[in-house]
Amino acid sequence: MTLLPFPELTDPGNTDPSVDHAIQAIVGGASTDATCSTDLAEGPWTFDSRPGYGPGSSMGDVIPTGSPRQGELPVEYREADEADLDARIRAAKATLGDRVVVLGHFYQREEVVQHADYVGDSFQLANAALDRPEAEAIVFCGVHFMAETADLLSRPEQSVILPNLAAGCSMADMADIDQVEDCWEQLADVLGPLDVADDSGRMPVIPVTYMNSSAAIKGFVGRHGGIVCTSSNAETVLEWAFERGHRVLFFPDQHLGRNTAKAMGVALEQMPMWNPRRPLGGSSAEQIVDSRVILWHGFCSVHRRFTVGQIEQARAEHPGVRVIVHPECPMEVVDAADEAGSTDYIRRAIDAATEPTTFAIGTEINLVRRLAAQYPQHEIFCLDPVVCPCSTMYRIHPGYLAWVLEELVAGRVVNQISVAAGVATPARVALERMLAAKPRA
Template sequence: MPATFLPLTTRPDPPADASADASVEHVIRAIVDGRSTAETCNTDLAAGPWDFDARTGYGPGSSMGDVIPAGAPRQGELPVEYREAGEDELDARIMAAKRTLGDRVVVLGHFYQRDEVVRHADHVGDSFQLAGAARSRPEAESIVFCGVHFMAETADLLSRPEQAVILPNLAAGCSMADMADIDQVEDCWEQLEDLYGDMDAVGDDGRVPVVPVTYMNSSAAIKGFVGRNGGIVCTSSNARTVLEWAFERGRRVLFFPDQHLGRNTAKAMGVPLDQMPMWNPRSPLGGNAEDELRDARVILWHGFCSVHRRFTVDQIARARDEHPGVRVIVHPECPMPVVDAADESGSTDYIRRAIDAATEPTTFAIGTEVNLVQRLAAQYPQHTIFCLDPVVCPCSTMYRIHPGYLAWVLEGLVAGTVHNRITVPDDVAAPARVALERMLAAKPHAPGALAGAAAGVDAPRTTVRP
């Protein structure tokens, strides 16, 4: 079936030359071979990701400087036939395997996946959309999730028990998700309970002391913690709606692991910055004074996305100097000064829809992962679309998914073998599903809920009760 962006609409056919234009892999190879004067953050990106499977770390790319936990999943050796196969051969093998499997398999692809993988996806979307897609194909025996580990866990939570969820490369983790582990979060919760009292106690205002909110970019164990403690999961698509939900139930929100999404969303809702202290899990009380925490409305976790932390105000200023009239759209995982300097901010799907809705030729400077930006530039040739960061530096872990791994897991299914199945233990899965069901019920506002004033967009406002 044709790939779709969710909601389920037919994905437009790209221009005939889009494959080369949209491929970050091809760009990086040209840089390394000296055929391009562009710059990449690491020339090792031109190698196959299997070259790094035996090494500790997230691999080359935006997260290469982040510290990976000792127990992070590792990928075993990929058979040599997949490592040595060329792009055309892998394409043919993937398509043949999908034809053989038919409706028995569904391939999900995140927007940040390399173009050589996205072209084989049945559904393409952001984490919120793919969470819905995971349950939209109940007839499929297997769900192959071309994304990262927490996304595959979420698909396992939302799919039928007999469906096998497969992550083509087990090393495709997420450095942001790893910045909040379950032990740290439970320790934080205990310290906050010592300060605020019984976390389940409903006050005269009808609210509890704290409601935990975890970003989708977190482990199933963290989602289970949130479900057990009256909280909810959010994505960049529905973060505002989720915070509204949480403020109706709690006097404060503990938001993790991404500080920037939490800060940008709460600020747009009118929460003062001095009521958003940061929690450093390595310090008592997160490095805060008791009075700061008592006055807090949103307690932010010390986590971030290494992709979106690369974007700067200087990059925006340069884009405006070089392209008068440019429309700057960034992801809300970017630091607050970057979001404030942009014209708009929104999820990956918001960015795509904003470009799709532009009726006149427009120059767009986009602050999000370069694979998506390159693909949008190829799909919308009537516009000028470029990444704010001039250095080609894809998400380290998304880039671990390669057509070689996709061919391997699909041909395994044809042969009756399930490689790299992701399963969540029942004791974690039950409360995690509660938190995810709350998330799926929290429908996002119309696109543009975080749009900046410079774009002339009047974002809906929420009055946050003191």
């Protein structure tokens, strides 16, 4: 499988796709737009020694004790300007050649994405990790759970590197392994042994975890006959799970689970919420027995920012606007939009539009601004008028990318992500099931 980076910007008059430039202009007074935090104008190394996800959409989320932190970035990278870092990254990549492959998530800042060999969503990059077996190092410009997944899928002799160890994910952290194990035990108290099929051959519960989860959670799913999903193949995965079980335990994102199951005809009353801080998740035993999908109490802070009011305003100001949102958005936002789909779905929908169209997009601002620059024939804007990138994706700065690449040139591997063997084996089982569950075209 080969993913290509976004097309180059061929029109020099195109809107600058850089979110960093937009934030600097806001903070410097050159723009009247708004940002959710002026701290975003600072280098992420300013926040590396502090607990928390950093400024941006997840800055209000509580980070678990013991979450990874990044050590101090050498001063030469902190003080280098954008042009210098760009030149150093290009030189290091040229020296390393096929020994390194750089993966970049759609939500990465433009200054990082331009150096990626592959750009995609989590599903695509999971495949891309398999596509360069000759590379000695995989530099994953994303967040921690993505780098773990790359380590699970790559060859043993390959090193997976996360440029900034503080690039976690607040959604992934909303379901830890102890909470999930406890949930499983409580479900067994209500439903009976969960590892025994009934006369129809179906299990009481099939666990399904979103890609946005730790390797430990993926390992749990693999051990208990479950599967991983992404926003690209969630419906395909739920179909797989319903063939094998009477109900699904879906975590950590409640919104993706609810929106996907609802579109498949599952009634809302059959989708109780599991709050790990309450007995039986806050539901009754009867609700658990009658359920089809048990939703974990988790969410994405980026996609929770989008509202029905924003959609109504977009329709009022732009008659005929086409509204597309990510399925991690709350159900009422998805219902009010024209379409919902993964980041790659959004990109493909815009690419396929043959006539000039106005698009209002409900997903992370880095992708939206990049699409606006790459498709100047359309008017493309983010539903949220406040510039508020993903806190943790934004922790990957060109300074960190230059540092890890130049360390590789010097023969040193830094920030390596490794999953313990006891977790890796069952997690790979769950991921292999995910990779076989191809989303519909």
